[in-house]
Amino acid sequence: MNMTWRWYGQDNDNIMLDHIRQIPGVTGIVWSLHEKVAGEVWEMERIREVADQITGKGFSTAVVESVNVHDDIKIGLPSRDKYIDIYIDTIRKLATVGVKVICYNFMPVFDWTRTELYKELPDGSNALFYEKAAISENPRQMVDRILQGAGSFTMPGWEPERLAKLDELFAAYADVTEEKLFDNLKYFLEQIIPVCEEVDIKMAIHPDDPAWPIFGLPRIIRSRDTIRRMLDMVDSPYNGLTFCTGSLGTNPENDLPAMIREFHDRIHFAHIRNVKVFDNGDFIEVSHRGKDGSVDIAEVVRAYHENGFKGYVRPDHGRHLWGEEKNCRPGYGLYDRALGIMYLLGVWDSLDNATSKGVE
Ligand code: CS2
Ligand code: MN
Numbered sequence: 613m614n615m616t617w618r619w620y621g622q623d624n625d626n627i628m629l630d631h632i633r634q635i636p637g638v639t640g641i642v643w644s645l646h647e648k649v650a651g652e653v654w655e656m657e658r659i660r661e662v663a664d665q666i667t668g669k670g671f672s673t674a675v676v677e678s679v680n681v682h683d684d685i686k687i688g689l690p691s692r693d694k695y696i697d698i699y700i701d702t703i704r705k706l707a708t709v710g711v712k713v714i715c716y717n718f719m720p721v722f723d724w725t726r727t728e729l730y731k732e733l734p735d736g737s738n739a740l741f742y743e744k745a746a747i748s749e750n751p752r753q754m755v756d757r758i759l760q761g762a763g764s765f766t767m768p769g770w771e772p773e774r775l776a777k778l779d780e781l782f783a784a785y786a787d788v789t790e791e792k793l794f795d796n797l798k799y800f801l802e803q804i805i806p807v808c809e810e811v812d813i814k815m816a817i818h819p820d821d822p823a824w825p826i827f828g829l830p831r832i833i834r835s836r837d838t839i840r841r842m843l844d845m846v847d848s849p850y851n852g853l854t855f856c857t858g859s860l861g862t863n864p865e866n867d868l869p870a871m872i873r874e875f876h877d878r879i880h881f882a883h884i885r886n887v888k889v890f891d892n893g894d895f896i897e898v899s900h901r902g903k904d905g906s907v908d909i910a911e912v913v914r915a916y917h918e919n920g921f922k923g924y925v926r927p928d929h930g931r932h933l934w935g936e937e938k939n940c941r942p943g944y945g946l947y948d949r950a951l952g953i954m955y956l957l958g959v960w961d962s963l964d965n966a967t968s969k970g971v972e
Contacts, residue, residue, distance in 0.1 A: 613882070613916060613921050613922065613923065613924075613925045613960060614639050614640055614672075614674075614922070614923070614924045614925065615637045615638050615639060615640070615925055615926070615953060615956070615957065616638065616639070616640040616641065616642045616672075616674075616675055616924050616925065616926045617632050617635065617638050617640075617641060617642065617926060617927075617949070617953075618641075618642040618643075618677060618926055618944065619632065619641045619642065619643055619666075620646055620941065620944070621643070621644075621645075621646055621662065622662075622665060624646050624647075625941075625944075626939055626940060626946075627940075627944075627946050629641070629665065629666070629669040629671070630669070631946060632669075632671075633669060633670070635950045635953055636953075636954070636957070637953060637957045638671070638953065639671065639672055640671055640672035640673070640674050640675060640924060641666045641671045641672070641673065641675075642675045642676070642677045642715075642924075642926055643662055643663075643666060643673065643675075643676060643677075644676055644677055644678055644679070645658055645659065645662065648680075649680070649774075650680035650681060650682040650683065650695075651682035651684070651695045651698060652698070653698055653701065653702075654679075654701075654702045654705060654706075656705050656708075659705055659706065659709055660709060663709035663710070667710075672710065673709055673710045673711060674710060674711060674712040674713060674924065675711070675712070675713045675714075675715065675881060675924050675926075676706055676711050676713070676714050676715065677714075677715035677818075677854075677881075678714075678715050678716050678717065678818070679699065679702050679703075679706075679714050679716055680716065680717075681695075681699070681716055681717070681718060681800065682695040682698075682699075683720075683721075683781065683784065683785075685699075685796065685799075685800050686718060686720055686785075686788070686793065686796055686797075687784050687785060687788055687796070688788070688792060688795070688796040688799070689784075692796075692799070692800075696800060696803045696804065699800075699804060700803070700804055700807050703804065703807055703808060703811065703813055704807065704811060706813065707811035707812065707813055711813055712812065712813060712814060712880075713813065713814045713815075713816050713880045713881050713923075713924060714813055714814070714815055714816065715816045715817075715818055715854045715881055716815065716816070716817060716818065717817065717818040717819075717820070717833075718793070718797050718800075718817060718832065718833065719769075719820050719821075719831055720785050720788060720793065720829040720830065720831070721751075721769070721778075721781050721782065721785060721827070721829055722767075722769045722770065722826070722827075722829075723767065723768040723769035723770075723821075724767060724768070724769075724821035724822075724859070725742070725747070725767065725821070725822065725826055726740040726741060726742050726767065726942075727741060727742055727743045727746040727747065727754070727757070728740070728741040728742075728743070729741075729767070729942040730932060730937050730942070731896060733896065733898070733931065737931045737932060737933050737934075737948075738931065738932050738937055739896055739897040739898065739929075739930075739931040739932065739943075740896070740897045740929060740942055740943050741894070741895075741896045741897075742822060742862070742894060742895050742896070743894050744892060744893040744894050745892075745894075747826055747827070751778060751782070751827045752778065754827075755770070755775050755778065767942060782827075782829075785829060788829075788830065789830060790825075790830040790832055792830075793830050793832050794832055794841065794842075794845070797832070797842065797845070798845045798846065801815070801845065801846040801851055802846060805846050805848050805850050805851050808848075808850040808851075809848060809850050813850070814849070814850050814852050814880040815850060815851055815852060816852050816853055816854040816879075816880040816881040817833055817842065817852075817853055817854060818833070818854040818856055818859070818883070819833045819834060819839075819853075819854070819855075819856050819859040819860050820832065820833050820834050820859065821856065821858070821859035821862065822859070822862040822863070822895070823835065823859055823860050823862050823863040823866065824862075824863065834860070834863070835860075835863070835865070835866060836866065836867075836870075836871050836874070839853065839871070839875065843875070843878055849877070849878065851878075852878040852879060852880040853875060853878055853879045853880065853881075854879075854880070854881040854882075854883055855871070855872060855875065855879045855881070855882050855883065856883035856885075856928060857882075857883065857884050857885060857886070857907050857909070857912055857928075858883065858884075858885035858886065858887050858897065858907075858928050858929060859883075861886070861887050861889070861905075861906060861907040862887055862889060862895050864889055864906060868907060868908075868911075868912055868915075869908070869911045869912055869914070869915040872912065872915035872916060872919075873915050873918070873919070876915070876916070876919040876921060877919075879921070879923055880923050880924065881923060881924045881925075881926075882916060882921070882923060882924070882925040882926075883926060883928040884900065884909060884912060884913070884925060884926070884927060884928060884952070884956055885897065885900065885907075885927060885928035885929050885930070885952070886898050886899065886900050886901070886902070886904060886905035886906070886907045886909055887905055887906060887907060888904070888905040888906050889905075889906040897929050897930075897931065897943065898931065899930075899931060899948060899951065899952070899955075900927060900930075900948075900951070900952035900955045900956065901955055909955070909956070909959070910959050913956060913959040913960055913963070914959070914963060916960075917960060917963040917964075917967075925956065927948075927949045927952030927953050927956065928943075929942075929943030929944065929949075930943065930944075930945055930947070930948025930949040930951070930952055931945075931948045932945045932948070933945065933947040933948050934947060
């Protein structure tokens with residue numbers, strides 16, 4: 613497994629590459645051109661500039677998260693072909709700077725969704741929280757609430773410019789059923805996967821988070837069966853997954869270790885994080901340590917280890933610790949993600965030691 617760290621860029625993150633170098637075991641940076649909105653052209657010069665910053669500090673550039681998919685592709689509008697051409701152009705450019713995996717998602721309107729960004733945990737740290745009852749059918753209410761609590765940062769896809777056009781966006785998705793969304797994903801993949809095969813870049817779709825439809829919008833990457841359907845739709849190793857235990861783990865019916873055992877050869881990127889799911893369906897993000905949440909992280913790592921997983925891994929969100937929430941992006945502080953890495957590597961190394969001694 614290749615341990616990586618998601619970095620928002622030199623002028624966009626309080627965490628510098630020099631900080632990341634001090635976390636044991638991190639070999640790669642998960643990056644993107646975060647200033648780009650979905651559908652925009654990525655200029656080669658700018659790609660090279662960021663890639664050089666990363667390789668200059670000795671890290672690999674192999675994973676990009678995300679190249680976001682334009683809504684017209686998800687909705688299936690005639691203009692989608694233009695945006696697919698731009699997407700293909702980006703894939704080709706990224707191949708020239710050593711990119712091997714592109715993470716993306718196919719969630720309508722919103723990326724991941726929480727109802728509180730800094731909810732206090734019993735130990736005084738705070739974390740992202742989702743209160744089921746607070747998600748009404750009226751997204752506007754939710755948006756106002758999130759924007760009030762957000763300070764200078766918010767969740768991806770919840771940028772004020774985008775939210776200003778919320779009513780139009782919802783109207784555009786009005787006829788997009790679950791079936792249509794699957795069809796539109798298939799159409800997109802059929803165009804891009806041959807290019808990925810040619811330039812050796814693996815696509816890795818991120819599951820929907822939380823793993824159920826919200827605000828009446830369909831969400832299709834949420835369970836064993838929907839993932840199977842997606843993978844079979846375009847049956848190429850280049851059509852793969854970002855397996856996010858935090859997203860899929862919001863639904864306790866998802867048996868994560870079993871899914872890893874089934875899908876491991878199509879998982880190109882592992883997001884590992886823990887959530888504590890309450891009886892009423894609310895959940896909060898907690899430390900990576902299995903005992904703190906509902907996801908058995910040690911068992912998750914074991915399922916990867918058993919299959920000799922050689923893909924990329926990153927700790928996903930972390931709690932905000934020691935006051936860092938004052939200037940960190942929700943879920944993307946330094947400390948808890950670094951602690952998470954040490955937990956993941958600890959479990960991995962102990963499995964390595966046990967197996968090299970012949971203990972299974
Ligand atoms: C990320 C997602 O922070 C996160 O949970 O895993 O925002 C992810 O980057 C996108 O869904 C991928 O397109
Ligand atoms: Mn994730």
